[in-house]
Amino acid sequence: MxxxxxxxxxxxxxxxxxxxxxxxxxxxGGSLDVFAVISSFHAEPLEVLPAPEPGQSYxxxxxxxxxxxxxxxxxQPKQVVESNSGLILAYDITPAIEAIHANPIGPLLAExxxxxx
Numbered sequence: 001m002x003x004x005x006x007x008x009x010x011x012x013x014x015x016x017x018x019x020x021x022x023x024x025x026x027x028x029g030g031s032l033d034v035f036a037v038i039s040s041f042h043a044e045p046l047e048v049l050p051a052p053e054p055g056q057s058y059x060x061x062x063x064x065x066x067x068x069x070x071x072x073x074x075x076q077p078k079q080v081v082e083s084n085s086g087l088i089l090a091y092d093i094t095p096a097i098e099a100i101h102a103n104p105i106g107p108l109l110a111e112x113x114x115x116x117x
Contacts, residue, residue: 007092008039015041015088024090036090044085 001008011024015038024036
């Protein structure tokens with residue numbers, strides 16, 4: 001996918017907090033090339049399952065019976081959390097490489113004689 005002129009790769013895999021900035025590589029053996037940088041994971045909304053009733057050891061997958069006329073609803077509002085979908089978002093590093101080549105000055109290091117190189 002492309003957003004604002006930058007290619008974003010959607011990869012199959014689990015990404016956890018702390019993976020951002022990690023390299024995405026292609027190739028094999030000693031011939032590996034970095035082509036993208038991990039940004040985040042694609043979040044997926046998931047409904048939180050209700051807690052078991054007292055004395056019940058699990059939540060039943062069977063829905064509750066329909067509400068009878070005049071009966072008050074016991075249904076709780078749905079709760080949703082953002083979870084890890086298993087899809088990694090990674091940004092193409094081509095714009096970063098182009099910026100480096102356009103501004104190749106790098107850090108200024110002091111030489112032993114005091115001049116910058």
